Amino acid sequence: MSVVAEATAKDTRARLPISRLRVSTVLAPVLLGVAVVALWQVLVDHYDVSPLIIPAPDAVWAQVTDNRGSIVDGATVTGRNALLGLVGGAVVAIVGALVSHAVRFIDQMAVPVVAAASVVPIVALAPVLYTMFGAGNETGRVLVAALSVSVPVYLNTLRGLAQVKAVHRDLMTAYAATPTQVARTVTLPTALPYVFTGLRIASSLAVISALVAEYFGGPVGGLGKSITTSASSSNYPLAYAYVLGAIALGIVFYVVTLLLELWVTRHHPST
């Protein structure tokens, strides 16, 4: 039996697909970004645009360096709310999806609720929650983040749980596997990539919700509050500096969940 003839030696190590990235795929968007910022600077300088309309990138950058400590502090507060909301919302959503998957009746009950929740602008609840939990603490913001996270995570997890192949289910029946064994061997690994797709979508949602919730009141501190404060005092370059901080925070959340996703699903064939 010539095994070698059938398949020549292949690299059998599991890899992150990131290693397949080429320089050009990174370089091209970076060049575009630099070009846009440069054009922005040139246009503002050339036409002498008022900072009330749009501040120049160098003015924004000056505010970033001057207020680095304040931006980091704000990002820490907002990031903490977003992270707590992300983790809490995801745990509730995953457990909920497992229950819905196991009990068809609950699934049917949950469908309209989830559909409704997915169209409700959840940040709109922020003022109500501040009244509920007191405007002096962050609970309302964490809850807003958690609620907005739970819908995409729930839907994706539920979809992932439904992906189990008939042949795998038959195999588990043939092995007389217990429900716990079926879940651990087949159902959860099948659903995992879908759960992480949900988490990746949810990660930026968590940051956006936590940030926007700050616009509606609650305690001082946090990037959203800082943006509204500096904008209302007409310090637009500073407002933009905080926006930059918010963008950085969102990207950090997204990239971390993406890397986590790639690592956890490294043994799954790419779909």
Place this chain on the structure above:
Amino acid sequence: MTDLSKTPEKTAQKTAEQATDQAGPAPFGTPAAITVTGVDRVFGKRKREVVALSAVDLTVAAGEFVSLIGPSGCGKSTLLRLVADLDQPSGGTIAVFDKSAEQARLDQDYGIAFQQAGLLPWRTVAANVELPLKLHGAGSAERKARVAELLDLVGLTDFAKSRPDQLSGGMQQRVAIARALAEQPRLLLMDEPFGALDEITRERLQAELVRICRETGAAVLFVTHSIPEAVFLSDRVVVMTPRPGRITDVVTVPETLRARTDATRDHADFLHTVAAVRAALHGGHEPAEDLA
């Protein structure tokens, strides 16, 4: 073929005789691997009712290789699923080693392989093969030794640490067969395991299956679409027809073909048996001109 029975009633009687007559290596008094008695399977209700199987009788002796052949919709896969207790009959009884099909499944009396290899893509080849052992609580040292043995049996030792998607279709199917053999079952249920493979790979895996069956002495119930495959591998070929699915004929493969080497495929008896099965499938007379 002279000993070709033309009616289902006769077939059923004959099947029972052959079970004891031709099992060969099985010692006297060993229970039959599979006994199917008067089994019906009806899908759907009332107007949408589809009779998948009707009054099926079949006995497979210990160590015997029996193929089920027939056109799509003749219920051959349904019959195999009933034996595996993946589905329950609407009427009649199924015994596997003198137990109910359910008890046999719970006792892990059979190994099973499907047309799709059905490997878990996130596990290595070795981890896929050891899956049934792990589920049933075998120790890690025992598992390791058994997996090495099984991979050697199917010639995939070098690929133990590979992932299934790095293997060709034929190699994946060999992994699935190794997995089916993991717990040394006395009965193998195979549902078109080579159905999706090319002819060359198919013939090689057939030869491998013949060797494995000799080494393990397991009885096999083998579902296939291919007449030459059925004749090459089997002791008996069970011919089924659809609407409703029933057994119409049982063709016994002559002793002269039991060597099952490459030369077997060129043997005159092989061509005759293939023709006999084809005739049974078409429900008509043996078409001699087909032999050309």
